[in-house]
Amino acid sequence: MRDLASPPEELNAALLAWYDVHARKLPWRVPPGAGVRPDPYRVWMSEVMLQQTTVAAVKDYFHRFTTRWPTVGDLAAAEDADVMGEWAGLGYYARARNLLKCARVVVADHGGRFPADHAALLALPGIGPYTAAAIASIAFDLRHTVLDGNVERVMARLHDVHSPLPGAKPELMALAETLTPDTRPGDYAQAVMDLGATICTPKSPACGLCPWRAPCQARVLGTAPDLPRKTPKKTKPTRHGIAFVGCRTDGAWLLETRPETGLLGGMLGWPGTPWVDSGDALPQVTPPAEADWDTLNGEVRHTFTHFHLRLEVRVAQLDIDTPVSHGQFIAKDDFRPSDLPTVMRKAFDLTRNAF
Missing domain, CATH: 3.90.79.10 (Nucleoside Triphosphate Pyrophosphohydrolase)
Structure with a gap:
């Protein structure tokens, strides 16, 4: 791992300027500069659906769910079988069960509003550290660091980290936290995820278009295609x-x-x-x-x-x-x-x- 020459403030400014122009248009996202906060219900729904799943696979499911159950109260009142049926095909079905449990807790214990507090979010069914951080930052603009696969890849390349995943997660989280800004943390979280999804891709990263091209240590050293390293997976039975x-x-x-x-x-x-x-x-x-x-x-x-x-x-x-x-x-x-x-x-x- 190598120290970066550019201070965090410069990196953040460059990334947010790039995001303001190139942000992905997603059905659950409020575009930068819109002047309104995202709906926590839609942020939560999208983050749960996106676990272990691609954006392309999620879009239709998200549209059907939010059309049929436009509020967390509507979802909480839904029949279990109806929700499980709508979820069919999306996989990882424990997410659907927890979706219902979480909606019902939000209605019963929080008056139908997602709490604007990281610890309270983390206590809800089916919400782990990543999802709590994503909701807190994106929906409520609180300074919390998100670390999904895209962000892991960006951090590993930016700092030339060769420790293999999943063991490298704490190191990559610490690096990501040093870059999370106090201002616009929600936009920053979405920007760094977009950077990994569209520019710093697993194969053939488009380094020439990257706002962090100059300080990226893996680009300088030619190691970007090899990062992040991963511990070999066991053969599936x-x-x-x-x-x-x-x-x-x-x-x-x-x-x-x-x-x-x-x-x-x-x-x-x-x-x-x-x-x-x-x-x-x-x-x-x-x-x-x-x-x-x-x-x-x-x-x-x-x-x-x-x-x-x-x-x-x-x-x-x-x-x-x-x-x-x-x-x-x-x-x-x-x-x-x-x-x-x-x-x-x-x-x-x-x-x-x-x-």
């Missing part, structure tokens, strides 16, 4: 399971709501077996109803954060009076494949020619 897709003769589908805790918690899904590691025998296979279950050609392949999944799909046509051991039938007109999480929708797509 592969797990296997079976999904049972049953359709009744009246067009109703047999589905179950997964347990609140655990992967895909609270989401609709097809009944099936637990998912076990490769080499382990599947638990005793017990279909949810007595029927002639046919195994489809092909399989569902899906990758979660920590493992790959391979699902065998079995299908059956069920009579009206067929008893089921678990799950419930959802009428044809009430069933929306879009309410299913991605892995379950892949199983449904595989069955399109089976019924």
Whole structure:
């Protein structure tokens, strides 16, 4: 790590001047110079949705959520199943469960207003250090430092930090804090994230367009393409399971709501077996109803954060009076494949020619 020749004040002025011209136009953002503060509800919503997800993937979800539930009070009063259904496909479903919990706490304990206090924000369900800092700075213009993947990359290159992530996070946070200004901290937070997203990109950074080109130590030393360094990831294991897709003769589908805790918690899904590691025998296979279950050609392949999944799909046509051991039938007109999480929708797509 090398000390910068330029003082923080000069760096901040250069970055904010760049941001005033080049700020991304995002549906949850108030542009610089607009003279109004962003809506904390929209800032919070966007930050939760953007965790582990791209801006491109989030835009449509954000529009649907804020159109259907325009205030935190509207969201707090929503049915759990409706929110989980709208979230389907965005992934990391614990975020959706915490979204509802947080909205209800804000309404019950804070009069329907997000607190303009970092510690109080941090105490809300589903809000961690990064999200609390982002809301505090962007929505309330309080001096708090944000450190997402974009900011980590900018700091690592600006200071030529070669310590690998994730171990380097405290060092990069300390460096980011030295640059966070007292004035316009919300604009600064968005500016440094925009810099990483549009200029200081993971591959082929556009150094010639960067407002921090001159003081950037990695650019001077030619190390920018190699930073930030990362500890090699462990190989993901592969797990296997079976999904049972049953359709009744009246067009109703047999589905179950997964347990609140655990992967895909609270989401609709097809009944099936637990998912076990490769080499382990599947638990005793017990279909949810007595029927002639046919195994489809092909399989569902899906990758979660920590493992790959391979699902065998079995299908059956069920009579009206067929008893089921678990799950419930959802009428044809009430069933929306879009309410299913991605892995379950892949199983449904595989069955399109089976019924």
